[in-house]
Amino acid sequence: TDAEVNTRKKTFAEVQTERLDQAERTVLIKCPSRLNEKKLLQYLASHGNVKSHFFFENRGISALIEFSEKSSIASLQDAVGIPSASEHHVVPFKSRLFTFTLKNPVSQHLEETPLHLSPQSHIPVKNLIEKLCLADSISSQMYILLDEYQLTEENIRLRFLACSLVRDFARAYFPDSTVKPFGSSVNTFGKLGSDVDMFLDFRDTGKHATKMKKGPFEMEYQMKRLPSERLATQRILSVIGDCLDNFGPGCANVQKILNARCPLVKFSHQPTGFQCDLSVSNSIAIRSSELLYIYGCLDSRVRALVFTIRCWARVHGLTNSAPGTWITNFSLTMMVMFFLQRRSPPIIPTLDQLKELAGEKDKHIIGGYDCSFVSDLRKIKPTKNTETLDVLLGEFFEYFGNFDFRKNSINLRKGKEVNKPESSPLYIWNPFEQDLNISKNVNQPQLEKFIAMARESAWILQKEDKTQQMINKEPWGLAALLIPFGKNNSSKMKNRMKGIGSETIRSLLDSLKLNNANSQQKAVGK
DSSP: OHHHHHHHHSOHHHHHHHHHHHHHTEEEEEEOSSOOHHHHHHHHHTTSOEEEEEEEESSSEEEEEEESSTHHHHHHHHHOOOOOOSSSOOOOOOOSEEEOOOSSHHHHGGGOOOOOBOOOSOOOHHHHHHHHHTSSSHHHHHHHHHHHHBOOHHHHHHHHHHHHHHHHHHHHHOTTOEEEEEGGGTSSOOBTTOOEEEEEEOGGGGGGGGGGGSSSOOOOOOOOOOSOHHHHHHHHHHHHHHHHHHHOTTEEEEEEETTSSSOEEEEEETTTTEEEEEEEOOHHHHHHHHHHHHHHHHOHHHHHHHHHHHHHHHHTTSSOSSOSSSOOHHHHHHHHHHHHHHSSSOSSOOHHHHHHTOOGGGOOEETTEEOOOOOOGGGSOOOOOOOOHHHHHHHHHHHHHTOOTTTEEEETTTTEEEEOSSOOSSOBBOSSSTTOBTTTTOOHHHHHHHHHHHHHHHHHHHHOOHHHHHHTTOOOTHHHHTSOOOGGGHHHHHHHTTTSOHHHHHHHHHHHHHHHHHHHHHHHHO
């Protein structure tokens, strides 16, 4: 659609600004189970024009309402009552979360029409597999998977609203601050149900720095000074965490994790249904989000392949939501990007190529690291590569099933396999902090399990007789890869694992048996 082409061509910063602005004009209303949509909208219209709205299910029915003007919210807040304190005392913090009730529900439910509810989670893997079997090619299977798992317009709006509601708290102390989402909520690779990573940003305060430069004198704020930036971060997060905990409507299970490498506050935001992680501005994380945003916008095959590989890895227990020695989704995503840079002709440019296209405004040096790359998508030439996703999926498994992990590392700056600088089993260069390996946590058995699964998958795709399987109503193509390879073919796998260190084969096969049981549980649960 034209609309989609337009949104796709906006820069990352434009999209962010637009969405944050939209979130400031938005309220969230908890509704009764029997709701007359027309009556609610009529009531809201008395406070100003409702630009858009949708309903969703989250412990009952909720409505997200976007007004055209921010002033409508103040008008609505003036008219809203405070809950009567019969059994509970209330903390009188007035937010943009409301509850709408009907005084005499019986007479009104006659005119009810069923509400359309926007789904906020994806279908279980077993239902996905049924859908995939009806497609006509692996390509269309991959686009079905993408469509089922990617964030919807409504879900993205809820994510930005959650940030905007936290920002209302931060502004009580820091009037210029903003709270912005980063990572999977904004990089076009987010999956329905994933957490919201958000950070507190004081950088708007930097704009004031230039104001006083003219004239013979200087004037600056007196501010509390602390021995380190880390300590300042910890103090700020500690107080905001306490605020959310004590005063935040619907903020539950607030955990302050202030001694982590990157201090954060974890909490569950019940009104939107998200698990949230709040940290203080991390410029490099934002550059990574924007880089992935650019790659995701350049070619529709990029996102389809990433979502497919991540779903495949989850089903086979290669990734796990708990931290550990597993490959992370971020590492997998970077492996897919690298693979797409290595195609001939390449499907996406290397980071060095994007840096060459950077204009003055795109120059970013952060903590001594050069994080510059072009932000205007129109400056990047489209690829001449026409390979189908059917081909690319098989080639991905082939490529990494035979990759020389012992010798080589994955470098997205150069788009080349380069010698490993140190002996981690899997070495993927951090695209910006050049001395870091983003997959340092991965151990040898996990890497070997990944190689084995990739070889197995390549083999299944090559051997397959699609027509026969469709006639027999057996899962084929991508569907066949999303069923845990289990007990029935571990002997076949032994043959295809020649050349993998035998000392880990035993532990690998054991973990396969274990994972076979677990991953079916996990895949359905996620």
